[in-house]
Amino acid sequence: MRLFWEITRRSFRRFMTYRAAALAGLVTNVFFGLLRVSVLLALYDGRPEVAGYTVPGIITYTALTQAVIAYLSLFGWFDLMQSVYTGEIAADLLKPMRLFTFWLAQDTGRAAVNILLRGVTIMIIYGLLFDLTYPQTAVQTLAVILTIILSWLLSFTWRFLINLPAFWTPNARGIVRLGYVLAWFFSGFLMPLRFLPDWVQRVAYLTPFPHMLNSVVDVYVGVLSGTELLRVLLIQAAWVLALALMGQLVLKTAVRRLVILGG
Amino acid sequence: MIQVHNLHKHFKVTRHHQGRLAGVRNLLTREYRLVKAVDNVSFTIQTGELVGYLGPNGAGKSTTIKMLTGLLVPTGGDLVVNGRIPHQSRQQYVANIGVVFGQRTTLWWDLPVIESLELLQHVYRVPADRFRQNLSEFTDLLDLKPFLHTPVRSLSLGQRMRADLCAALLHDPALLFLDEPTIGLDVVAKERIRQFIQHVNRERGTTIILTTHDLQDVEKLCERVMIIDHGRLLFDGQLNDLRERFDGRRELLVDMAEAYEDVSVEGAQVVARDGWQVTYQFSRSSVTASELISRISQRYRIRDLAVREPDIEATIRRIYEERLLET
Ligand SMILES: Nc1ncnc2c1ncn2[C@@H]1O[C@H](COP(=O)(O)OP(=O)(O)O)[C@@H](O)[C@H]1O
Ligand SMILES: [Mg+2]
Numbered sequence: 001m002r003l004f005w006e007i008t009r010r011s012f013r014r015f016m017t018y019r020a021a022a023l024a025g026l027v028t029n030v031f032f033g034l035l036r037v038s039v040l041l042a043l044y045d046g047r048p049e050v051a052g053y054t055v056p057g058i059i060t061y062t063a064l065t066q067a068v069i070a071y072l073s074l075f076g077w078f079d080l081m082q083s084v085y086t087g088e089i090a091a092d093l094l095k096p097m098r099l100f101t102f103w104l105a106q107d108t109g110r111a112a113v114n115i116l117l118r119g120v121t122i123m124i125i126y127g128l129l130f131d132l133t134y135p136q137t138a139v140q141t142l143a144v145i146l147t148i149i150l151s152w153l154l155s156f157t158w159r160f161l162i163n164l165p166a167f168w169t170p171n172a173r174g175i176v177r178l179g180y181v182l183a184w185f186f187s188g189f190l191m192p193l194r195f196l197p198d199w200v201q202r203v204a205y206l207t208p209f210p211h212m213l214n215s216v217v218d219v220y221v222g223v224l225s226g227t228e229l230l231r232v233l234l235i236q237a238a239w240v241l242a243l244a245l246m247g248q249l250v251l252k253t254a255v256r257r258l259v260i261l262g263g
Numbered sequence: 264m265i266q267v268h269n270l271h272k273h274f275k276v277t278r279h280h281q282g283r284l285a286g287v288r289n290l291l292t293r294e295y296r297l298v299k300a301v302d303n304v305s306f307t308i309q310t311g312e313l314v315g316y317l318g319p320n321g322a323g324k325s326t327t328i329k330m331l332t333g334l335l336v337p338t339g340g341d342l343v344v345n346g347r348i349p350h351q352s353r354q355q356y357v358a359n360i361g362v363v364f365g366q367r368t369t370l371w372w373d374l375p376v377i378e379s380l381e382l383l384q385h386v387y388r389v390p391a392d393r394f395r396q397n398l399s400e401f402t403d404l405l406d407l408k409p410f411l412h413t414p415v416r417s418l419s420l421g422q423r424m425r426a427d428l429c430a431a432l433l434h435d436p437a438l439l440f441l442d443e444p445t446i447g448l449d450v451v452a453k454e455r456i457r458q459f460i461q462h463v464n465r466e467r468g469t470t471i472i473l474t475t476h477d478l479q480d481v482e483k484l485c486e487r488v489m490i491i492d493h494g495r496l497l498f499d500g501q502l503n504d505l506r507e508r509f510d511g512r513r514e515l516l517v518d519m520a521e522a523y524e525d526v527s528v529e530g531a532q533v534v535a536r537d538g539w540q541v542t543y544q545f546s547r548s549s550v551t552a553s554e555l556i557s558r559i560s561q562r563y564r565i566r567d568l569a570v571r572e573p574d575i576e577a578t579i580r581r582i583y584e585e586r587l588l589e590t
Pocket of ligand 1: 300326
């Protein structure tokens with residue numbers, strides 16, 4: 001536990017030093033968010049509500065999804081893959097620590113920096129520009145916090161898993177990219193899943209991706225409540241566990257392969 | 264402390280087709296070549312030894328170290344270190360060893376040195392007072408102070424190596440593996456690192472295996488030396504023995520101040536003459552360099568001279584040529 005904290009702390013500090021990059025990212029996120037807002041509003045064509053999303057709802061959706069891009073590393077995370085390719089992984093294997101935990105601790109620091117520098121900031125900027133919806137009750141606020149944490153854990157376990165093919169092939173970048181494209185589409189990043197045909201939604205919900213993003217928005221704007229809300233949180237947690245377990249298993253095979261074939 | 268018995272490591276390397284349609288043929292047929300990186304190696308190392316593992320590039324040194332540290336699983340043979348099989352129960356095993364690979368660092372690239380070292384305290388669960396004691400000792404010995412707060416990525420190679428040595432020893436490992444710790448360093452940096460290694464072995468009783476292709480590392484540090492080439496152990500014994508039996512001949516290059524008909528001298532042979540420059544060969548056992556120089560300078564006027572030590576390649580070539588180990 002102490003080790004986890006020490007790693008997280010250092011990672012936090014390290015990402016804090018990339019403030020200039022964070023600022024540039026922030027500006028980009030805000031700008032593209034505005035672009036998305038205008039496209040989505042054109043879709044509304046004067047109607048007050050589409051598929052359960054009011055106009056403030058859809059603006060909130062855009063703000064939220066833009067705010068968590070960096071936090072969830074929605075545009076790609078190749079660090080683990082990179083450490084396999086550079087051979088740095090060997091140095092980590094020579095230390096008495098679990099690789100999965102080590103990377104999780106680092107990602108905790110990374111995520112914390114990004115939710116602060118980019119997440120909260122973006123929400124504030126949008127809050128100043130538009131009428132947004134906000135969580136109404138203490139329970140809902142708590143649920144929002146929970147679902148945001150779970151979505152990050154889900155994104156981490158997913159990113160960890162799809163970086164592992166690096167142990168098998170020197171060209172794993174393509175596989176990882178494909179993984180991210182899938183995530184964009186099925187997570188509801190391009191547009192709310194409710195806007196899509198029924199069957200697409202059904203396919204999406206067979207994957208963990210809606211719980212990375214779409215569920216967060218659902219919880220935040222308050223279209224879910226009561227047992228529905230609880231159910232979503234539980235499913236998120238279940239996916240986190242499943243992917244974490246799978247990551248551990250694949251990692252084990254990967255390391256076994258590495259020590260037999262040589263790095 | 265270390266028992267290695269008939270150790271093998273073979274790598275399958277894809278052989279690529281050459282010439283016309285090579286790409287297509289590579290897709291259709293895969294040919295493999297077997298590289299015997301470590302080929303039937305056996306040795307035992309006792310607690311407290313400082314052993315030099317010597318061999319030219321590609322000899323199999325790193326592969327051996329990787330097996331000893333659990334990073335590679337042997338293709339065959341037995342390997343017991345510290346009572347454990349390294350590649351099994353990795354986490355428990357690596358908690359009691361220290362490793363430095365000259366080619367890469369164990370430190371975190373973006374972090375200041377001190378941050379990495381403090382993180383290692385937690386990785387290895389070193390008690391705080393023990394950590395502070397070790398850190399201050401190593402900081403003095405390795406002169407780390409000037410760059411403790413510099414990020415690892417901005418260190419020079421020599422500084423990085425010193426920081427890495429410190430990092431490998433903070434948890435008081437009983438066993439230290441050093442893979443080419445002096446590679447790429449200048450003479451002064453090499454010397455400092457050698458002194459440190461010697462200190463750790465003598466004062467702390469740490470068992471050390473040191474790989475190198477620099478004969479001087481071994482000469483300055485080790486009593487026992489193992490020589491490996493093409494994966495095979497060619498020699499395992501006292502450095503003195505090696506010297507007496509196989510040492511390549513040393514060469515003395517002399518620039519004469521005038522032309523001489525006869526440049527011969529007792530105890531050395533003339534192996535080359537190029538204008539006024541003469542190359543003598545002599546063996547350590549028959550005459551010292553200074554003795555030889557004084558003999559020559561008594562007879563001839565000398566302008567300049569240089570002693571050339573036999574390199575490891577020459578020594579190994581002699582071991583092969585003279586088949587001295589085939590017994
Ligand atoms: N992972 C690997 N795959 C294929 N061949 C390898 C691998 N690692 C090492 N080798 C080969 O094994 C031989 C020994 O390499 P190495 O142990 O690194 O030598 P040294 O450290 O003595 O320079 C070399 O021929 C090298 O090319
Ligand atoms: Mg090597």
